Amino acid sequence: MKVLVPVKRVVDYNVKVRVKADNSGVDIANVKMSMNPFCEIAVEEAVRLKEKGAATEIIAVSAGVAQCQETLRNAMAIGADRGILIETDVELQPLAVAKLLKAVVDREQPQLVILGKQAIDDDANQTGQMLAALLGWGQATFASKVEIEGNTAKVTCEVDGGLETISVKLPAIITTDLRLNEPRYATLPNIMKAKKKQLDTLKPADLGVDVTPRLTTLKVEEPPKRKGGVKVADVAALIDKLKNEAKVI
Numbered sequence: 393m394k395v396l397v398p399v400k401r402v403v404d405y406n407v408k409v410r411v412k413a414d415n416s417g418v419d420i421a422n423v424k425m426s427m428n429p430f431c432e433i434a435v436e437e438a439v440r441l442k443e444k445g446a447a448t449e450i451i452a453v454s455a456g457v458a459q460c461q462e463t464l465r466n467a468m469a470i471g472a473d474r475g476i477l478i479e480t481d482v483e484l485q486p487l488a489v490a491k492l493l494k495a496v497v498d499r500e501q502p503q504l505v506i507l508g509k510q511a512i513d514d515d516a517n518q519t520g521q522m523l524a525a526l527l528g529w530g531q532a533t534f535a536s537k538v539e540i541e542g543n544t545a546k547v548t549c550e551v552d553g554g555l556e557t558i559s560v561k562l563p564a565i566i567t568t569d570l571r572l573n574e575p576r577y578a579t580l581p582n583i584m585k586a587k588k589k590q591l592d593t594l595k596p597a598d599l600g601v602d603v604t605p606r607l608t609t610l611k612v613e614e615p616p617k618r619k620g621g622v623k624v625a626d627v628a629a630l631i632d633k634l635k636n637e638a639k640v641i
C-alpha cells in the first residue's frame with residue numbers, strides 16, 4: 393500500500409507571530425519555519441504503518457516556496473521514502489492545495505492519504521476534507537488511532553464524552569489529531585540518508601492546476617491587549633465587582 397503524506401511548511405510553533413505594520417498579514421521574514429506539527433504526526437503514522445508491514449512506500453508532498461524542500465527532507469529523515477515538491481510562490485489556499493494533491497493522487501495512485509487535521513498558521517482545517525470530496529473518497533478526520541485491516545481502515549476519533557470508531561473503505565483520507573502518536577526525532581544518520589532520497593519538483597502548471605487565490609485577506613489585527621487585573625479585599629468585594637462592574641452575575 394502506497395501512502396501519500398502532504399506536509400506543510402509553517403511558522404514554528406514556538407515563534408510569537410507579529411502582525412505586519414500595514415495589517416496585510418503576519419510577518420514571516422526571518423522567522424523560524426518548521427513542519428506543521430500535525431503533518432509530523434501524519435508522517436510518523438505512515439512510518440509506523442510501514443514498520444507494521446501495512447504500507448510499502450511513503451511519499452511526502454509539499455506545495456509552496458522552494459524552501460519547502462527542507463520540510464520534505466525532514467519528512468524523509470523521519471522515514472518517508474521520497475518527496476514531491478510542488479513549487480510556487482503564489483500564496484496557496486486550501487482549495488488550491490486540495491486540487492494539487494488530487495492531481496498527485498491521480499499520478500501516484502496511493503491507497504491512503506494521511507494529512508494533518510489543520511495547519512497551525514491559517515488554522516483552516518479544510519484541505520483533507522476538500523481532497524476527499526474532489527476524489528470522491530471516504531474520510532476519517534481527527535484520528536487518534538488508526539488500524540488497517542485488509543481493505544479498510546478502522547479509525548478512532550475523540551468526541552465529546554468519549555471515542556468514536558469508524559470503518560472506511562480504502563482508498564481513503566485520514567487526518568491526524570494530536571494524540572495519534574508522538575513523532576520520533578530524526579537521528580543524524582537518518583538526516584544524512586534523507587539527503588540522498590529522491591525529491592522531484594513540479595510546478596502547478598505541470599499538474600494542470602490554477603492556484604490563483606479565491607479569497608482576499610482584508611485585514612489582520614492583533615487581539616486586543618489584556619487589561620491588568622486587580623486584587624480584591626474579600627469575597628464580598630469580588631461579588632460586588634462581578635455584579636456591578638463586569639455585570640456577569
Ligand code: AMP
Nearest residue numbers: 398399455507508510511516517518519
Ligand atoms: P489546512 O486545511 O490548511 O488547515 O491544512 C490541513 C493539512 O493539509 C495540513 O496538515 C497538511 O497535511 C495539508 N496541507 C495544507 N497546506 C499544504 C501545503 N501547502 N503543502 C502540503 N500539504 C498541505
